[in-house]
Amino acid sequence: MDSSFSGYDSYDTDNGDDGDNDNETATTTNSAMPTSHIPSTIILANGNTVQVLFGTTSTDHLYADRLVDSRLVTAITNALNIAESNGAYIVSIYIEATTNGTHTNANSNHYRGTAVDISRINGIPLIVQHASKAVKTLQTAFDQLPNIRENFGPYFKHKQTLPWTIGGHENHIHISINQ
Numbered sequence: 674m675d676s677s678f679s680g681y682d683s684y685d686t687d688n689g690d691d692g693d694n695d696n697e698t699a700t701t702t703n704s705a706m707p708t709s710h711i712p713s714t715i716i717l718a719n720g721n722t723v724q725v726l727f728g729t730t731s732t733d734h735l736y737a738d739r740l741v742d743s744r745l746v747t748a749i750t751n752a753l754n755i756a757e758s759n760g761a762y763i764v765s766i767y768i769e770a771t772t773n774g775t776h777t778n779a780n781s782n783h784y785r786g787t788a789v790d791i792s793r794i795n796g797i798p799l800i801v802q803h804a805s806k807a808v809k810t811l812q813t814a815f816d817q818l819p820n821i822r823e824n825f826g827p828y829f830k831h832k833q834t835l836p837w838t839i840g841g842h843e844n845h846i847h848i849s850i851n852q
């Protein structure tokens with residue numbers, strides 16, 4: 674089923690800009706070392722599960738199941754739990770990029786292992802479902818995390834939970850966490 678959507682969530686259709694250019698120098702040392710894989714099944718607090726599928730970025734042909742900052746894994750799990758409690762009915766997410774992909778800023782949080790791009794929810798590309806209930810609920814859930822940094826997607830574009838002006842992100846949710 675996933676392959677039938679091939680191309681819908683390609684960055685080739687996202688103006689080549691992942692948008693996570695914060696132009697800020699990290700205030701901490703290189704403490705954010707990629708140390709964890711995002712599990713293929715995330716078990717929620719109520720016992721339900723969310724399947725995590727991974728894509729390959731067209732810019733570098735690298736698979737997204739790569740080591741990331743373990744705090745990013747925690748953030749994804751916590752956001753999925755909040756979304757679940759708010760009736761999101763998310764059974765799967767498709768991660769297009771972690772540290773893979775070519776991003777316009779050399780300081781992209783992706784390279785630090787603290788960012789993720791989600792391009793499908795429940796098997797449906799975000800470019801197709803737009804700001805669906807699942808998208809709205811998940812983006813809102815991420816904004817409730819204490820360490821949320823960038824939260825750019827079809828529903829809104831927030832940085833540190835405040836509106837942020839940036840293009841793109843109609844075909845994926847870009848999430849990053851503070852270091």
Ligand SMILES: [Zn+2]
Binds near residue numbers: 693783846848
């Ligand atoms: Zn991104």
